[in-house]
Amino acid sequence: MNIFLRLLPIILISIIFYLLIYNLYPKYRELIGLTKKLNELQNKEKELDALLKLIQALSQNSNIQQLVANKEVLDLWLPQEPKMEEILAFLVSIYQANNLVFKGTNLDIAEEPKVYDPNVLPVKIINFSLEAELDNSNMLSFIEALEKSVRLMTIKKVKISSDKKSQIEVETYYLSEK
């Protein structure tokens, strides 16, 4: 009995620390985590509200109304659909203009859309590679024709060879709905 009484303060201190370490501290951590998550969700709600306001403001903005009126021009630069047949028609025309034979290409739509600005709809990328027998007479005009295309195109890679066919990797874009 005497020993128990002497050990009693130690037992009680152990219980206090046990509760502190195995009960209170994990619950405290959990609470911190939940509060953080709640704050994040509240911030997200504010962003969505701001986006909602932006959309309403956009619909009423006179400059945007003007853009909507010129939708056809925007659709030429960055269409809302892939419009593969238009790409092929354009390629055939620039090959013919440079006295080259177009043997076809694979138009490959990248799965992941590219986000240039997180506040607007992203774009989808269509990749294709071209082969052409380019020489000094037609090389620049062919490349300039690609770059000056009304539909936006970017030449990503090129391999120009003096004795073999040159290879050009190009990407073009369309507006992604999601």
Add this chain to the structure above:
Amino acid sequence: MENWRNLIPWGLVAPFLIVILIEYGISFGMNFYSQKLNQQINELEAKLKQKEETIRGGLETNEAFKAFSQTVNIVEILKNRKSLSFVINKFNQLMPKFLMVKNFSYDGERGEIKIDAAVSNWQDYLRFHKYVSGLQVLELKNFTPPKLEENKLIQFSMVFLLKPNFYGQ
């Protein structure tokens, strides 16, 4: 029993018991608050999901937003695009006349140009190497050792990194 109770030094034990009781109280309070937070989070998540769906549905059919997105993306694409014809013209301007380029490769993402080229003698090669090493707009990243081929031309490959001022006028 009475004797046992009398034996416990309550003056010493009481503060410990009070601390334990406070800990239990705090633990209970935390449990309650945690449940409340969980409930709030679930409600907010459901609300946000609904809001997102409403916005998404609205955006997909909102012509003004689509036109705005098209314009922003067009500007960004044009801003990020590097013109290959500009690169070729500028590179041609920079390279000396005696250099014979057999293959020319350009990688827009890496901002790199690789050439397989030849010169007619060792003096030209040394002159060219010294010249490209000192260029402000290109950085000589890599090169293969030059070799005198059967056609009596000195052939080599070089990889250049395009520095940002390369795109300046």
